[in-house]
Amino acid sequence: xxxxxxxxxxxxxxTVSVSGAKNSAVALIPAALLADGPVVIENLPHIQxxxxxxxxxxxxxxxxxxxxxxxxxxxxxxxPVQMPNGKVKKLRASYYLWGALLGKFGEARVGMPGGCDxxxxxxxxxxxxxxxxxxxxxxxxxxLVLKAKxxxxxxxxxxxxxxxxxxxxxxxATRAEGTTIIENAAREPEIVDVATLLNNMGANIKGAGTDVxxxxxxDKLSGCRHTIIPDRIEAGTYMIAAAATRGDVTLENVIPxxxxxxxxxxxxxxxxxxxxxxxxxxxGQEKYRAVDVKTSPYPGFPTDLQQPITVLLTQAxxxxxxxxxxxxxxFRHVDELRRMGASIKVEGRSAVVDxxxxxxxxxxxxxxxxxxxxxxxxxxxxxxxxELEGLEHIDRGYENLVGKLTSLGxxxxxxxxxxxxxxxxxxx
Ligand code: UD1
Numbered sequence: 001x002x003x004x005x006x007x008x009x010x011x012x013x014x015t016v017s018v019s020g021a022k023n024s025a026v027a028l029i030p031a032a033l034l035a036d037g038p039v040v041i042e043n044l045p046h047i048q049x050x051x052x053x054x055x056x057x058x059x060x061x062x063x064x065x066x067x068x069x070x071x072x073x074x075x076x077x078x079x080p081v082q083m084p085n086g087k088v089k090k091l092r093a094s095y096y097l098w099g100a101l102l103g104k105f106g107e108a109r110v111g112m113p114g115g116c117d118x119x120x121x122x123x124x125x126x127x128x129x130x131x132x133x134x135x136x137x138x139x140x141x142x143x144l145v146l147k148a149k150x151x152x153x154x155x156x157x158x159x160x161x162x163x164x165x166x167x168x169x170x171x172x173a174t175r176a177e178g179t180t181i182i183e184n185a186a187r188e189p190e191i192v193d194v195a196t197l198l199n200n201m202g203a204n205i206k207g208a209g210t211d212v213x214x215x216x217x218x219d220k221l222s223g224c225r226h227t228i229i230p231d232r233i234e235a236g237t238y239m240i241a242a243a244a245t246r247g248d249v250t251l252e253n254v255i256p257x258x259x260x261x262x263x264x265x266x267x268x269x270x271x272x273x274x275x276x277x278x279x280x281x282x283x284g285q286e287k288y289r290a291v292d293v294k295t296s297p298y299p300g301f302p303t304d305l306q307q308p309i310t311v312l313l314t315q316a317x318x319x320x321x322x323x324x325x326x327x328x329x330x331f332r333h334v335d336e337l338r339r340m341g342a343s344i345k346v347e348g349r350s351a352v353v354d355x356x357x358x359x360x361x362x363x364x365x366x367x368x369x370x371x372x373x374x375x376x377x378x379x380x381x382x383x384x385x386x387e388l389e390g391l392e393h394i395d396r397g398y399e400n401l402v403g404k405l406t407s408l409g410x411x412x413x414x415x416x417x418x419x420x421x422x423x424x425x426x427x428x
Contacts, residue, residue, distance in 0.1 A: 004388040004402070006379030007411035008361055011284065012247035014408045018235045018254050019045035019399040020069070020228035024193040026093035027167050028228065029053045030100040031194055033062060033075035034174060035201045037223030042070045044228060045399040048392075049091045056087050056094065074223075080105040088113060091396070095123060095164060098146055099171030102135055108146045112139075121327075125158050125165035132156045133172055133180065153178030153217055161186045161297040166213070167194050174203045176217040185213045188298040189258045193229045200224040232258040233370075234398060236305045239263075239282045241377045241405075243271040244312045246284035249408060254280050261301045265293060265309065269316060290318030290355050295326050307333045307374035311381065314342045316355040323350040333371035336364040340378050340386070358383065366390030369397045376401070380410055 020043035029050070032039035044050055046069065054066045063074040080101050088094035088111040101108035112123075127137050127144075132155075135148040153176050158165055166186040171194075173180035185191070187209055195208030201224050204216035235254045242249035243266055256263070256275040263273045263280070268291045272283040290313060295303040303326040313320040314337065324330045328349040337344055339362050343354035361384035366372030372394035379386030391414070394401060405412045 001389065001417045002391045003415045003417065004376065004379070004391060004394075005413050005415055006361070006376065006382075006386040006388065008359070008380050008382035008384065008386060010380070010409055010411060011245045012242050012249050012380065012405070012408040012410060015250045015252060016238055016404050016408055017252045018230045018238070019043075021045070021190055021193065021231040022047055022049060022233070022397045023093070023163070023188075024190040024228045025050050026053060026091065027096050027190060027194045028197050028226065029057065029071065029073065030096040031171055031197055032073040033057070033078060033100045034104050034171065034198070035221045035223050036076060038063075038072050038074040039197070039201065039223050040070060040072045040225045041197075042225065042227040044069050044071055045231060045234075047397055047399050048395045049093065049397065052087060052090050053093070056097075059087070075104065078104070080107055080109070092121070093164075095126060096168060096171060098126065098130065098144060099168035102130060102146045102148065102151070103172045103175050106148045106151065108144070110144055112142050112144060123164070125160060125162045126168045129156050129158075129165055129169035129182075130172055133169070133176055135172070151176035151217075153180040153215070155181045155183065157183040158185065161211075163188050163191065163297075166191055170194065170198065170205060170208075170213065170215060173215040173217065174198055174205070175219070175221065176215075178217055180215040180217070182213040182215075183211065185211050186297055187211060189229055189232065189255070197224070197226045200226060229258070230254050232262075233302060233304045235259055235280070236262045236302065237308050237373045237377070237398070238404075239266060239273070239280065240305065240308045240312050241380055242282040243269070243284045244315055244377050244381050246286065247408070248281070248283050250279055250281045252279050254278060256280055261299055262305060265291065265301060269312065288312070288316035288355070290316045290320040290353075292320060293322045295324045297326070303327055303330060304370050306330060307370045308377050310334070310344065310351060310353060311337065311342075311374050311377040313353045313355060314344070314357040314359065314378075315381065318355050320353045320355060321350050322353065325349070330370075332367040333374045336371070336375055337378055339364060340382055342378070360384055361386035363387045363389070366393050369393045373398070376405075380405070
């Protein structure tokens with residue numbers, strides 16, 4: 001078993017470079033399968049979800065070369081084989097194989113996805129979209145079986161704004177006959193990133209980044225090179241950590257526009273945030289104000305940062321209310337934060353935080369990826385040692401976390417506890 005040991009109480013100081021976006025990477029990799037030639041994806045983050053995706057593609061017969069921060073994917077030798085449930089369950093974004101394989105072969109057999117447990121995460125909108133394009137969809141004991149004689153463009157209104165459904169429909173519609181119009185589409189930057197890759201491959205997609213996306217089907221897609229956008233959630237996590245520890249951190253390789261809602265909220269709390277072309281500097285302050293936070297689809301405040309910003313609000317004066325409008329049950333970090341001295345209660349889909357807490361280190365467990373991020377921020381703020389378990393969740397989404405935090409002056413190490421009972425420590 002592995003643990004993260006954090007000695008808290010030191011302000012983060014220095015410069016950190018933000019990696020490529022996880023949520024783009026896990027969509028771009030399956031999107032590359034649609035091309036009749038090799039696609040090179042650059043600025044890939046070194047995280048577990050990317051590694052698992054590379055393995056999945058290899059098992060399916062694709063040629064995959066994965067080196068440092070780039071991957072070359074050639075989907076030509078691919079078979080639309082039945083996927084083992086095991087590996088697709090390891091990541092949520094394996095659902096993009098539905099759209100990519102349906103678009104490429106007119107059929108797909110892929111197990112239901114896994115991912116963080118944030119309460120119910122239905123996929124009805126994905127299915128509704130595939131059906132509208134002419135696919136028959138059946139759930140055969142946890143295996144989604146999709147088949148279409150010919151995919152045909154359609155007008156699809158999404159009842160809820162969904163990142164996954166928007167991208168999946170885009171993938172399936174790229175090679176469909178005629179035009180597909182997605183209404184009430186999600187506007188996340190990762191969607192624009194996927195549309196950019198597909199257009200570079202020869203697709204005809206307009207409107208990505210707005211709530212109406214038009215996809216004119218094309219017969220053929222070819223290989224290309226693509227560089228992933230910076231990870232706004234990783235960036236936001238470091239911004240919050242810098243503020244919470246009352247540090248002074250400059251983030252490099254960011255698109256400040258993608259972080260507008262986070263920057264605005266931090267300023268409302270009293271944090272100093274300075275933006276330049278592709279950098280953001282966060283300067284922590286002694287006193288912070290309580291604020292309310294409501295998550296909503298982009299450009300609103302991201303649900304993925306709701307858990308980390310909760311920790312910052314434990315350091316503010318007054319009562320803050322955080323409402324998660326995307327995932328009603330995304331509060332499994334709260335019990336652990338309470339064990340560290342935070343005063344938070346959950347009421348329905350809101351967490352009520354009484355600020356001014358003195359956090360102290362203790363043993364805590366991450367239940368999901370961003371809960372893990374929140375507990376790391378808490379550990380950095382807390383007095384004494386925090387021992388964090390559940391690192392498998394954090395490894396899914398944060399590249400070189402220990403290395404980056406250490407370079408900012410944090411005292412963090414990863415401890416491997418072997419079954420022999422011997423302890424071995426290392427950092428990475
Ligand atoms: C993506 C992100 C995740 C982020 C989330 C919301 C990836 C790999 N993951 O997840 O990090 O937290 O967006 O920004 O990109 N919904 C339905 N039916 C559906 C699909 C979604 O009811 O068919 C609901 C969900 O339960 C949720 C809301 O719609 O309440 C938004 O979910 P969605 O945007 O689809 O999230 P993901 O794409 O799974």
